[in-house]
Amino acid sequence: MHLLIRTLVDDRSGDGGGGQYGEAFIAECRDGDRAAQKRLFELLAPKMKVLCKRYVGDDATAEDILQEGFITLFTRLDSYSGAGSFEGWARKIFVNTALMHLRRNDALRDSGDIEEAVWLRSDDVSPSGQLSHKELLKMIAALPAEYRTVFNMYVIEGYSHQEIADALGIREATSRSKLQRARLKLQEWIKNLS
Amino acid sequence: MEDIERNLDLLFREAFADATEEVSPAVWAGVSRGLAKASAPKVIFPVWLRWAGLSLAAAAAVALGVFLFTRSGNSNLPIYNNDGQVVADVPAPVTVTETEEVAPLTGEQPSHSANLLAARGETSPRASLGRSDNDGASLGRSDSTVIPSEASPVIPSEAEESDSAVIPSPEDESTSSSVESTAREEISPSAPLGRNDNDGSQVRNDKTAPVIPSEAEESAPSSPVIFREEATPSRKGVSLLAGANLGGNLGSRSAAPAMMASPGSGSGIEPQGMYGLEGYKYGLPISATLGVKWQFHQRWAVGTGVSFTMLPSSCSGRYVNAEGESIYSDHISHFQTYIGVPLNFYFTIVESKAVGFYTFAGAAVERSIINRYTFHNGSERIRYKEPVKGVQPSVGLGIGVDFRFTKFLSLYIDPSARYYFDCKQPQSIRTVQPFSLSLDAGLRFGF
Known part of the structure; x- marks a missing residue:
């Protein structure tokens, strides 16, 4: 199940290792062609900013991580062989960069249970009644960092609890517990909103 | 319950699937600056300049030795009279x-x-x-x-x-x-x-x-005269050396986060290897050397041998295993050992029966034999060994003093400076700070 989700996440870009991130294009970026690198940045940055924001909550910090992640991506581009999804590969770099940031700031330390958070106003909800990613982002941002991280890694990125436990240095059971509590809180908030 | 969870997950997953947000132009400016900085060539002297500098340094050391020697052994021999x-x-x-x-x-x-x-x-x-x-x-x-x-x-x-x-x-x-x-x-x-x-x-x-x-x-007075000169012991022959070296450049030093990985792999998942290593703290580099020194001339000698060096350090970072699983630890012990062959030329500046001063210059080539990361994750320890390609060449020069206890046994102390060339070796104090000062000390057994 985990592998299936992971594959879905990795192939979400649909580039299949090529597509808009063709080999020649990646090769140009790898060779340091600044124009190509900028094009790649323009393609990826808007998506990756959402990813970063999911992990850190605020816009300014998300852009700091975005910048750091892109520098890492371009300098590590030679380790991408082209065999898999480029966007999936890139996504991992940004997830790792975000995790590094959270660790540096000691944000992943267990802060106890989820506190009641400042909540959405009714005008945050889209006219159609559907919650947009912005509303959902606000909800996620309202979660404590360790809950937010586990939720993001499991639900959106598709990591297993074992992987999350290894990456965050926590027990697998703790990962499950935090995910469960995050889900419950999000459900509660969504219910209240609707 | 499972359906509710599944629906919730699906809600978030779909909402973020193609979500985008506007990115400030400042981000690309920052990326561009960062890339320029990363791709800027390190301030590394060209090879010829390095060798020229070292040659000059060696020449200066030899010149100093000659100068000191000629001062102690006057080339103009004084003639004395009876008074x-x-x-x-x-x-x-x-x-x-x-x-x-x-x-x-x-x-x-x-x-x-x-x-x-x-x-x-x-x-x-x-x-x-x-x-x-x-x-x-x-x-x-x-x-x-x-x-x-x-x-x-x-x-x-x-x-x-x-x-x-x-x-x-x-x-x-x-x-x-x-x-x-x-x-x-x-x-x-x-x-x-x-x-x-x-x-x-x-x-x-x-x-x-x-x-x-x-x-x-003949032009001097006819009174009897004598040449006065200094006696210096002659020590030609072979000696064995057993010594240890304590390297300099201690301290904590943060380098840019490193992302190392085994080459050749790479797919959608990160290749196996070490990632985001940062916060390096370096321990004291320690070497042990067994060598032989051949005094082939009154003042010149050549020495070689085998050296064994340990480079301990600690850092934080992440390890991705072969299955793509990522493990983070803020307590990683990075232990490296090198085995090497030094070749040094020695020039005796002054010497007496009890003590001798000399200068030396030479090169060494070392190869990594252990490059091991140990992750401390609570009570769990995970060890990962990463093979290292290539060798680590270095050049050095220094001065030394030799305290002669007996005809066959002496203690040497060699403070020296050494430069380690950038040869894509794993991060260590040598790669971060390639110019180092160190102190060799050991015993020399003469024959």
């Missing part, structure tokens, strides 16, 4: 026109060189001063310029050094006994007269054979 006054300086002979063993001299025996002088119609000698060669064996060089005479004893100068082998005058014998005793340690009573040349040869003087000036000192 101990310098009456003339004579340039030391630099060429050997004839070499021949001469019999030990007694007061009235003419030497071979004296005969030569006599044959040339010059001062009739009764004895000659010979020169010792590099290994200290006495020989009577025919170009000797001073001939001792029993009738004209020589008074040591006030500046006489304890190592100098001179002939005291009978009336001053009591006051110069210490000088004489030192000289006797170096001189066989039956040995021919000799003196040091600039190569540091040993002095040979016969107490019973005072000196008179040779043809070179």
Whole structure:
């Protein structure tokens, strides 16, 4: 199940290792062609900013991580062989960069249970009644960092609890517990909103 | 319940699937700056410049040694009269026109060189001063310029050094006994007269054979004279070295987060390897060396051997295993060991029986044998070994002092500077700070 989700996440870009991130294009970026690198940045940055924001909550910090992640991506581009999804590969770099940031700031330390958070106003909800990613982002941002991280890694990125436990240095059971509590809180908030 | 969870997950997943947000132009500006900084060539001197610099440094060290040596062993040999006054300086002979063993001299025996002088119609000698060669064996060089005479004893100068082998005058014998005793340690009573040349040869003087000036000192007063020179022990041969090295450049140093991975892999998942290593703290580099040193010349020696070096450090970072699983730890022990072969050339600056000063320069090539990361994750420990390709060359130079306890055993201390070339080795104090100062110390066993 985990592998299936992971594959879905990795192939979400649909580039299949090529597509808009063709080999020649990646090769140009790898060779340091600044124009190509900028094009790649323009393609990826808007998506990756959402990813970063999911992990850190605020816009300014998300852009700091975005910048750091892109520098890492371009300098590590030679380790991408082209065999898999480029966007999936890139996504991992940004997830790792975000995790590094959270660790540096000691944000992943267990802060106890989820506190009641400042909540959405009714005008945050889209006219159609559907919650947009912005509303959902606000909800996620309202979660404590360790809950937010586990939720993001499991639900959106598709990591297993074992992987999350290894990456965050926590027990697998703790990962499950935090995910469960995050889900419950999000459900509660969504219910209240609707 | 599961359906609710599944729906919730699906809600978030779909909402973020193609979600985008506007990115500030400042981000690309920052990325661009960061890339420019990352791709900027390190301030690494070109190879030729490095070698030129090292050659200059080595030349300077040798020049310093020569300078110091020539100061201690004056090339202009002073001539003394009976009053101990310098009456003339004579340039030391630099060429050997004839070499021949001469019999030990007694007061009235003419030497071979004296005969030569006599044959040339010059001062009739009764004895000659010979020169010792590099290994200290006495020989009577025919170009000797001073001939001792029993009738004209020589008074040591006030500046006489304890190592100098001179002939005291009978009336001053009591006051110069210490000088004489030192000289006797170096001189066989039956040995021919000799003196040091600039190569540091040993002095040979016969107490019973005072000196008179040779043809070179014809312009000097006719009173008897002597050359005063220093004696330095000759130590040609092979010695074994066993020592240890403590490297410099201690301390904590943060480098840019490293992302290392085994080359050749790579797919949608990150390749196996170490990622985001940062917050490096370096331990004391320690080396042990077993070597051999060959003194092939009075002043020159070459040494080589095998060195074993440990480079401990700690950092934080992430390890991605072969299955793509990521493990983070803020306590990673990074342990590296190298085995290497140094090659050094030594130049003796000054030496005495008890101590010797020298300078040295050389190169070493080392190869990593262990490059191990140990993750401390609570009580769990995960070890990952990463193979290292290539070698780590370095060049160094330094000065050293050799304390001689016995003829066969001495203690050496070699402070030195070393430069490690950038050869894509794993991060260590050598890669972060390639120029290092270190201190070697050990024992030398002579044969």
